[in-house]
Amino acid sequence: MRYYLLGLFVAVTVVLCVVGFRGQKTERPPIEIFDDMDRQAKVKYQKPSEFFADGQASRMPISGTVPATIPIDDQYFVTGAIGNQWGDGMPKSVTVSSKFMAAGKERYEINCRVCHGSTGMGNGIVTQYGLAGVANLTDERIRAMSDGEIFNTITKGKGQMMGYGANITPQDRWAVVAYIRALQRSQKASLSDVPETEREKLLKK
Amino acid sequence: MANLFPKETNIVPIKIILCKVITVILIVLGITYYFTPKYTRIGYKPTQPVAFDHSLHAGQLGLDCRYCHSFGTVSSHSNVPTTQTCMNCHRQVKSNSPKLAPLRESWETGKPMKWIKIHQAPDYVYFNHSAHLNRGISCASCHGKINEMEVVWHDKSHSMGWCLECHRNPEFHIRPQEEVFNLDWKAGDGSTKAQVEQGRELVKKWGVNPSQNCQACHR
Numbered sequence: 001m002r003y004y005l006l007g008l009f010v011a012v013t014v015v016l017c018v019v020g021f022r023g024q025k026t027e028r029p030p031i032e033i034f035d036d037m038d039r040q041a042k043v044k045y046q047k048p049s050e051f052f053a054d055g056q057a058s059r060m061p062i063s064g065t066v067p068a069t070i071p072i073d074d075q076y077f078v079t080g081a082i083g084n085q086w087g088d089g090m091p092k093s094v095t096v097s098s099k100f101m102a103a104g105k106e107r108y109e110i111n112c113r114v115c116h117g118s119t120g121m122g123n124g125i126v127t128q129y130g131l132a133g134v135a136n137l138t139d140e141r142i143r144a145m146s147d148g149e150i151f152n153t154i155t156k157g158k159g160q161m162m163g164y165g166a167n168i169t170p171q172d173r174w175a176v177v178a179y180i181r182a183l184q185r186s187q188k189a190s191l192s193d194v195p196e197t198e199r200e201k202l203l204k205k
Numbered sequence: 206m207a208n209l210f211p212k213e214t215n216i217v218p219i220k221i222i223l224c225k226v227i228t229v230i231l232i233v234l235g236i237t238y239y240f241t242p243k244y245t246r247i248g249y250k251p252t253q254p255v256a257f258d259h260s261l262h263a264g265q266l267g268l269d270c271r272y273c274h275s276f277g278t279v280s281s282h283s284n285v286p287t288t289q290t291c292m293n294c295h296r297q298v299k300s301n302s303p304k305l306a307p308l309r310e311s312w313e314t315g316k317p318m319k320w321i322k323i324h325q326a327p328d329y330v331y332f333n334h335s336a337h338l339n340r341g342i343s344c345a346s347c348h349g350k351i352n353e354m355e356v357v358w359h360d361k362s363h364s365m366g367w368c369l370e371c372h373r374n375p376e377f378h379i380r381p382q383e384e385v386f387n388l389d390w391k392a393g394d395g396s397t398k399a400q401v402e403q404g405r406e407l408v409k410k411w412g413v414n415p416s417q418n419c420q421a422c423h424r
Binding site for chain 2: 001004005008012015019022023024025026027028029030031032033037038039040042044045046056109110111114115125126129130131132160161162166167
């Protein structure tokens with residue numbers, strides 16, 4: 001019995017040494033013990049597929065088609081252009097409300113702040129790591145720029161900046177444009193820009 | 206004849222039974238310890254083709270998770286970013302770094318980066334990121350403190366029991382909607398009691414009722 005227990009002890013130690021403890025960091029992919037139907041031959045997001053010659057499961061849209069979520073009868077809303085000129089002002093289908101501005105602020109802080117900075121001055125954190133030439137969004141030039149052109153810059157990018165059209169919906173891109181206008185205004189705001197009900201709070205400070 | 210078996214043989218059966226019991230107990234313990242996702246998954250930490258560092262990008266630079274994982278709030282799937290997302294900065298920042306060579310190759314050839322997938326629900330499970338992210342469940346509850354990880358590892362077991370544990374008691378995890386992407390957020394003074402108190406309130410206010418029906422997750 002003594003030898004048996006000794007053998008058992010050695011066996012347990014060997015198992016512990018080989019397979020280790022829970023939570024240990026390892027490069028070994030998770031073992032699927034009963035792997036029935038864990039991995040099925042269906043197409044999943046961002047996965048390769050052998051069905052197509054190029055191995056990509058997600059297909060590019062066929063040329064000449066648009067996703068059903070993008071309205072086709074409102075050219076200004078999706079491109080920022082009216083005819084072959086940049087339009088100005090918000091598209092008709094957009095209502096500017098405080099909720100809309102809040103959405104614009106949120107998208108701006110996610111996507112733009114790292115480069116353009118919280119106030120749009122072009123001093124985001126990445127400029128300290130070697131990113132040069134970031135535009136100051138409160139510049140006279142961009143103040144004078146039409147809303148449609150800024151919208152197009154967000155969608156497709158410009159010069160050194162790449163587009164964010166794939167990451168931000170058209171509705172939210174317009175919200176970002178509105179928020180940039182608010183940032184510009186805040187740099188040169190006077191007391192008369194503040195609603196009368198809010199003025200007292202500011203004056204107290 | 207009388208002395209063929211010495212007296213000690215009387216306890217041999219007891220010894221054999223004892224050895225068997227110990228062996229069986231050890232095997233059972235071994236299986237419960239090793240054959241569950243708590244062992245098979247937690248700690249999985251593959252080496253990625255590019256040594257992307259969340260603690261630098263999401264922690265130090267303060268990039269929001271949604272800059273890269275942009276569709277988690279609107280879709281069931283939380284995407285891994287495209288090469289362009291990285292190139293927004295890396296055409297200029299560290300543009301000659303050898304660590305980024307596979308990224309530049311992907312950018313030039315148009316072939317996607319082959320990131321190794323870490324969290325992977327079985328294909329018969331229906332999981333939905335947006336259902337959770339829009340109901341005050343943070344990335345940290347399911348993926349751990351990603352913003353402090355240099356290399357991402359599998360931090361939670363993602364077993365069915367683990368999903369159900371939260372579906373039964375969401376107040377241990379739920380938080381105000383603005384704090385979902387702030388992985389460092391703690392309720393009140395950071396104690397479990399403060400979390401549960403605030404959690405109960407939010408669950409009641411929003412009418413949160415996570416499903417425990419089989420067909421919610423197996424459809």
